[in-house]
Amino acid sequence: MTKITNKSIHIKTQPLEYDAIVVGSGITGGWAAKEFCEKGLKTLLVERGRPVEHKKDYIGEGVKTWEMPFRGQVEKALVEKQYPVQAQCYAFNDATKHFFGNDHDYPYSTEKDKPFSWIRGNQLGGKSLLWHRQSYRWSDFDFNANAKDGYGTDWPIRYKDIQDWYDYVEHHVGISGSVENIPQLPDSKFLPPFEFNTVEKRLKAKIEQNYSDRKLIMGRCAHLSKPAQHHLEQGRGPCMARNECQKGCSFGAYFSTQSSTLPAAQKTGNLTVATNSIVHSVIYDANSNRATGVRIIDSETMQTREYYGKVVFLCASTLGTTQIMLNSVSETFPNGIANSSGVLGHYLMDHCYNAGAYADIPGFEDEFYSGRRPTGVYMPRFQNLVDKNPDFLRGYAFSGQAYREAWWEFGGKKGFGVDYKKAIQQAGGWKFGLHASGEMLPRYENQVSLHATKKDKWGIPQLHFDCSYSDNEKKMMQSAADTAAEMFEAIGLKNVHKYTNDRPMGIAIHEMGTARMGKDPKTSILNGFNQAHDIPNLFVTDGACMASSAWQNPSLTYMALTVRACDFAVKEMKAGRI
Ligand SMILES: Cc1cc2nc3c(=O)[nH]c(=O)nc-3n(C[C@H](O)[C@H](O)[C@H](O)COP(=O)(O)OP(=O)(O)OC[C@H]3O[C@@H](n4cnc5c(N)ncnc54)[C@H](O)[C@@H]3O)c2cc1C
Numbered sequence: 001m002t003k004i005t006n007k008s009i010h011i012k013t014q015p016l017e018y019d020a021i022v023v024g025s026g027i028t029g030g031w032a033a034k035e036f037c038e039k040g041l042k043t044l045l046v047e048r049g050r051p052v053e054h055k056k057d058y059i060g061e062g063v064k065t066w067e068m069p070f071r072g073q074v075e076k077a078l079v080e081k082q083y084p085v086q087a088q089c090y091a092f093n094d095a096t097k098h099f100f101g102n103d104h105d106y107p108y109s110t111e112k113d114k115p116f117s118w119i120r121g122n123q124l125g126g127k128s129l130l131w132h133r134q135s136y137r138w139s140d141f142d143f144n145a146n147a148k149d150g151y152g153t154d155w156p157i158r159y160k161d162i163q164d165w166y167d168y169v170e171h172h173v174g175i176s177g178s179v180e181n182i183p184q185l186p187d188s189k190f191l192p193p194f195e196f197n198t199v200e201k202r203l204k205a206k207i208e209q210n211y212s213d214r215k216l217i218m219g220r221c222a223h224l225s226k227p228a229q230h231h232l233e234q235g236r237g238p239c240m241a242r243n244e245c246q247k248g249c250s251f252g253a254y255f256s257t258q259s260s261t262l263p264a265a266q267k268t269g270n271l272t273v274a275t276n277s278i279v280h281s282v283i284y285d286a287n288s289n290r291a292t293g294v295r296i297i298d299s300e301t302m303q304t305r306e307y308y309g310k311v312v313f314l315c316a317s318t319l320g321t322t323q324i325m326l327n328s329v330s331e332t333f334p335n336g337i338a339n340s341s342g343v344l345g346h347y348l349m350d351h352c353y354n355a356g357a358y359a360d361i362p363g364f365e366d367e368f369y370s371g372r373r374p375t376g377v378y379m380p381r382f383q384n385l386v387d388k389n390p391d392f393l394r395g396y397a398f399s400g401q402a403y404r405e406a407w408w409e410f411g412g413k414k415g416f417g418v419d420y421k422k423a424i425q426q427a428g429g430w431k432f433g434l435h436a437s438g439e440m441l442p443r444y445e446n447q448v449s450l451h452a453t454k455k456d457k458w459g460i461p462q463l464h465f466d467c468s469y470s471d472n473e474k475k476m477m478q479s480a481a482d483t484a485a486e487m488f489e490a491i492g493l494k495n496v497h498k499y500t501n502d503r504p505m506g507i508a509i510h511e512m513g514t515a516r517m518g519k520d521p522k523t524s525i526l527n528g529f530n531q532a533h534d535i536p537n538l539f540v541t542d543g544a545c546m547a548s549s550a551w552q553n554p555s556l557t558y559m560a561l562t563v564r565a566c567d568f569a570v571k572e573m574k575a576g577r578i
């Protein structure tokens with residue numbers, strides 16, 4: 001047995017055998033750990049990154065922009081050395097950079113002229129600390145999409161299979177939003193929504209008068225706008241609307257592993273956490289056809305060890321999980337564990353956020369707003385639901401906000417002296433912007449694989465990306481820009497500008513699909529309960545499981561699928577089938 005040297009604050013010595021092993025401590029892994037622990041399973045949560053303690057380790061929280069040496073910017077030399085990819089993310093700045101992966105430590109390669117931006121949060125809590133908390137349910141328009149137009153494989157589940165699990169996670173998480181009765185965006189039991197400002201209210205009315213197929217609603221988000229008793233009991237408090245979330249929130253007012261699922265799991269006494277522990281591969285026993293555990297490399301000491309469990313849940317994020325699976329080779333599975341179908345790594349998707357429009361809103365000079373609302377307005381998908389758009393399949397949503405140009409936006413403008421100072425003390429004009437978030441089709445040729453020769457500093461083969469948006473996504477984005485601009489003209493906005501851009505895949509940070517669910521074991525990795533077709537005690541519940549991407553932000557659906565899979569796995573264990 002290898003000596004245990006993990007320096008985690010959570011464990012010094014630990015048993016090597018567990019009922020359940022959960023790999024990854026982000027949004028999905030946190031949920032799996034909570035569910036297993038609450039169901040009485042001795043659970044090991046394995047995380048490659050460092051420990052991050054709620055409140056104590058939010059070192060950027062409360063630090064004012066003007067207190068930072070480069071006013072929030074990260075020093076160029078440091079970006080070049082450690083964060084050339086992560087710095088492309090809108091949330092990357094001097095107060096958040098420590099929650100992003102170090103590109104130097106986690107190298108990957110891409111096919112020539114097919115860039116991919118892999119944004120990572122490799123620490124305890126994963127990207128749950130960094131996410132923008134937008135939370136939307138899927139509907140049967142989404143679960144039926146593959147079957148309808150033939151792209152991808154049919155989902156083995158429908159909305160009715162997951163509806164109660166959405167209810168379950170939303171109750172714990174706390175989702176702020178409004179009941180809208182929109183068929184393509186099912187409602188929930190919401191906490192109160194954040195408020196529209198006066199100008200957004202007027203724009204909403206105008207848009208909805210002009211377009212019977214469109215609704216402008218308040219963005220639904222995982223914030224405790226008005227916490228219920230069970231949220232307070234989690235140690236969480238109400239959101240103060242200061243929009244500082246990605247620095248970490250000591251109030252626990254937004255959902256993260258640290259604020260919500262980890263304390264719930266810890267409370268049971270059934271949880272062990274191993275940080276700085278990189279899962280190299282899953283251990284497979286061909287005689288029993290079971291995953292028996294995981295092989296770990298200690299990220300600090302390079303020592304290896306093995307943990308054993310009755311059930312293994314891979315929650316290491318879409319690409320982290322795929323890397324582990326591809327690297328778990330055996331005689332039975334020479335191309336990656338549970339990959340008898342050969343589709344592991346294929347059908348990689350992201351959303352496409354490459355279009356929108358913005359404009360000036362005339363008038364309203366006497367209107368203002370206070371606070372820093374941590375969500376925007378949202379227009380759910382309205383295309384290809386009944387009518388068929390001739391240009392593209394599937395659809396997109398818009399998100400945005402109406403705001404007044406403020407003093408900091410004058411920074412780049414010309415001027416000096418008293419008049420200039422006076423000018424920048426005034427609020428500027430009103431602006432409105434809507435930005436598209438479009439569905440990407442699942443396509444076999446969009447693939448991630450292990451590089452034949454390149455390895456990271458721990459000796460694990462690097463991922464190699466060969467993927468790009470197709471004409472469908474490009475045409476959808478062009479249509480989104482045109483549609484937003486036409487809508488702005490129609491409701492009387494001025495100086496309308498539309499745009500499209502060609503930002504690479506990955507930058508929407510909704511990567512998914514590489515170990516997809518499906519009905520047929522010959523063409524998919526997982527069944528409708530996220531269980532590997534090939535190996536009954538191996539589950540994948542992060543975004544790798546997705547058979548299509550839909551247009552909604554995906555993490556709420558990952559959560560619902562995770563808790564459903566945990567429930568199923570425990571029942572299967574009790575029935576002696578696992
Ligand atoms: C800036 C930003 C904004 C976002 N906004 C939204 C939003 O508004 N709505 C939404 O739905 N989604 C949003 N997302 C995406 C969301 O964060 C992810 O979908 C979600 O975190 C995925 O959960 P996960 O558990 O699969 O992965 P993660 O949260 O990334 O957690 C995976 C964990 O696994 C660990 N890990 C990886 N490999 C290994 C290994 N080999 N061994 C051990 N551990 C490993 C990682 O270190 C990490 O801690 C956003 C993301 C970012 C960065």
Ligand code: SF4
Binds near residue numbers: 238239243244245248
């Ligand atoms: S806006 Fe709310 S969730 Fe975000 S940091 Fe402030 S209090 Fe916390």
